[in-house]
Amino acid sequence: MSDVQQAGPKDMRALQSSQLVRNKYENILENLDSGIILFDSEGVLAFVNVQMARLLGVPRTSMAGCTLTQLLRHPGITRFKRKKIIRIFRETVFHRKKNHELVDEYGRSWLITMTYGDQMEGDFLISVKDVSEFKQIEQTAYQNDKLAMLGKISASIAHEIRNPLTSIRGFIQLLRPHLITMGKDEYVRIILMEIDRANDIIYEFLNSSKPSAPQTTMISVLSLLKEVALLTESEALMKGCQIVLHMDEVDETAISVDVKQIKQVILNLVKNALDAMDGDHSHIQGRIEIWASRVEKQVHIRIADNGKGMDHHTLNHLFNPFFTTKEGGTGLGLSVSYRIVRNHGGSIAVESQVGNGTTFMITLPVMDVAQE
Known part of the structure; x- marks a missing residue:
């Protein structure tokens, strides 16, 4: 009995320590900026954090013990979200796709990650993260790359186009008196107008790649x-x-x-x-x-x-x-x-x-x- 009595407090301390660690990690999951939801091997919702409940627009207490089908029928799930969830579920089940990207009704970008398999012991973990800022940075970098490429193209071809246009315009001006006598002045006007329009497009093209330095x-x-x-x-x-x-x-x-x-x-x-x-x-x-x-x-x-x-x-x-x-x-x-x-x-x-x-x-x- 003495050995059991001596072991009792140790077991209690170990249990308390284990509970503290569990509470700590649950608190971390609760307050992540990513949405987290976990379904067990029976397909029943086992855990959902605050951010995921906020994203779904459904109180956590009303989701407890729900299956995915029951969750989709929840009155708090909008039609837009229901359609997105069904699409993601199909892509995951039929195409084994574990990463999904979608844009919500407000224009925000989300990255959805599925984790399942042997390492999850039959459980199914879904995480959702707002990647709108990363997408914006990516778009800005892409935009800058395109503008840099545009600058190289414009530098190599713009002057080669403008020079013959200038020559053509000059010769048309020289021919104008002869064309007027032939009653073709309207043709000259249209040709000159179109040449000027082409020059304006080239000017815009050059400015789009490298506008002149501001004269403030x-x-x-x-x-x-x-x-x-x-x-x-x-x-x-x-x-x-x-x-x-x-x-x-x-x-x-x-x-x-x-x-x-x-x-x-x-x-x-x-x-x-x-x-x-x-x-x-x-x-x-x-x-x-x-x-x-x-x-x-x-x-x-x-x-x-x-x-x-x-x-x-x-x-x-x-x-x-x-x-x-x-x-x-x-x-x-x-x-x-x-x-x-x-x-x-x-x-x-x-x-x-x-x-x-x-x-x-x-x-x-x-x-x-x-x-x-």
């Missing part, structure tokens, strides 16, 4: 945006759109920028917004709103429209050179804008949903006029 001057944000609104007012009226300018405590805010380049960026965004008013949303009163606000050492310029919006595919390729949804568009305007803003030490971002319009955000460093 001080300008107030208020005057810059007022000028842009004035320049686009007539086109907006013709399209039945309204441009509304909001200024939030930026009267004394100045930015040191290449005025021509930054004006080109803002004009491009406003004209894109005007184009977004055409088509399916033409029956809605078009409205473009421009906000400017100062946040510490930055100025935020937002340009929002109530047009048709963009889907995820368009958003993911929006700043890529030559990507366009416009008939006859070059696909260079936004890639040029991206590079110009970045060369000014700023950033440009976009939010959009189909049917709910689009908002662009330009962020630029500011400088107090009083300090100059």
Whole structure:
């Protein structure tokens, strides 16, 4: 009996130590930023952490003891999530796929990992992690690589194209008097117009790969945006759109920028917004709103429209050179804008949903006029 009595406290201490370790690891799993859910060998939910319950939108207590089928029938699971879960389940079972990527209804990217097999002793572990930031970094790196490649291409061919165009334009000008006498002046006008258009495309092509270094001057944000609104007012009226300018405590805010380049960026965004008013949303009163606000050492310029919006595919390729949804568009305007803003030490971002319009955000460093 004495041996048993002596062993009892040791066993108790070992049990308590084991429980502490288990509680510690359960606490870690509970507070991971990744969603974790575990089904046992019988297909019954054995564990779900706080993040996974939040992602599913279902209270943890109501999931206890559920099978996957019962979970799919839960009233808290949206139709979108139900369809995604079924698709992932099929790919895992029939194609033995253990890693899945998906984009949710809010545009966020998720990496889903399945762990099962002998090492899990029949259990089935699912982890879900938000990889939106990594995708954004990957997209930015991809964008930079494409722009670098575009620069090499443009440097090698642009001048070779412009030189013969210049020669052709000169000879057409020389032939113009003879063609006029033949009643062919309209042909000359069209040829010259098309040559000039080709030159403009080449100019955009060159700028998209390497815009000239900014020639900075001080300008107030208020005057810059007022000028842009004035320049686009007539086109907006013709399209039945309204441009509304909001200024939030930026009267004394100045930015040191290449005025021509930054004006080109803002004009491009406003004209894109005007184009977004055409088509399916033409029956809605078009409205473009421009906000400017100062946040510490930055100025935020937002340009929002109530047009048709963009889907995820368009958003993911929006700043890529030559990507366009416009008939006859070059696909260079936004890639040029991206590079110009970045060369000014700023950033440009976009939010959009189909049917709910689009908002662009330009962020630029500011400088107090009083300090100059």
